[in-house]
Amino acid sequence: MRVETSELADVLVFVPEPFQDARGFFTRTFDADIFDAAVGRTGAAASFLQDSQSRSVQGVVRGMHGRSGRGEAKLVRCAQGAVHDVLVDIRRDSPTFGVQQAFLLDDTEFRHLYVPPGFLHGFQALTPTADVCYRIDRPHDPAEDLGVAYADPDLEIAWPQAVTVVSPRDAAAGSWAELLEKV
Numbered sequence: 192m193r194v195e196t197s198e199l200a201d202v203l204v205f206v207p208e209p210f211q212d213a214r215g216f217f218t219r220t221f222d223a224d225i226f227d228a229a230v231g232r233t234g235a236a237a238s239f240l241q242d243s244q245s246r247s248v249q250g251v252v253r254g255m256h257g258r259s260g261r262g263e264a265k266l267v268r269c270a271q272g273a274v275h276d277v278l279v280d281i282r283r284d285s286p287t288f289g290v291q292q293a294f295l296l297d298d299t300e301f302r303h304l305y306v307p308p309g310f311l312h313g314f315q316a317l318t319p320t321a322d323v324c325y326r327i328d329r330p331h332d333p334a335e336d337l338g339v340a341y342a343d344p345d346l347e348i349a350w351p352q353a354v355t356v357v358s359p360r361d362a363a364a365g366s367w368a369e370l371l372e373k374v
């Protein structure tokens with residue numbers, strides 16, 4: 192498994208090596224030793240507490256979501272289909288504060304993102320269905336949800352397809368300007 196840096200400080204991309212044969216494929220999706228070495232902290236992999244999966248139909252956008260308090264670290268991959276995944280750095284003390292980057296996550300290359308605490312995260316499903324799996328290092332707590340509108344004019348996220356469905360929470364999310372008053 193190869194580890195790549197990104198344009199965003201501390202965000203890493205794990206690139207596995209799927210084995211293809213007549214049956215299909217096999218791929219390792221996570222390796223604790225490689226993860227600990229990449230983030231430079233023994234036991235870091237063991238800090239992930241919840242593993243979740245969502246299925247989205249084509250054009251769905253989920254996001255942009257963050258977490259208040261000490262935030263949460265996330266490992267994100269697309270197990271089936273493809274998504275346009277977007278991160279925005281909301282760490283005031285980061286050299287990439289306010290910077291966004293998009294990643295293609297799919298079931299061909301199985302790129303796996305490590306997102307440290309202090310980011311907004313969202314994605315759009317690019318295929319008839321797309322399954323996104325993610326691990327978080329703190330139990331989910333809706334009281335700490337942060338959100339910014341996926342179509343915020345200041346963020347100007349270039350979603351590649353027409354947006355088909357969003358949740359009521361995402362439709363009512365606040366602006367980037369409002370979020371900046373909280374971080």
Ligand SMILES: Cc1cn([C@H]2C[C@H](O)[C@@H](COP(=O)(O)OP(=O)(O)O[C@H]3O[C@@H](C)C(=O)[C@@H](O)[C@H]3O)O2)c(=O)[nH]c1=O
Pocket residue numbers: 243245253254256312313314331358360
């Ligand atoms: C995220 C989450 C939701 N839920 C519940 C709450 C709700 O009833 C239902 C659906 O929740 P949501 O609408 O918030 O799900 P969703 O919009 O898919 O939220 C997710 O979006 C992506 C972009 C992320 O980065 C995730 O961290 C998470 O925020 O599932 C959990 O029980 N645990 C969880 O970890």
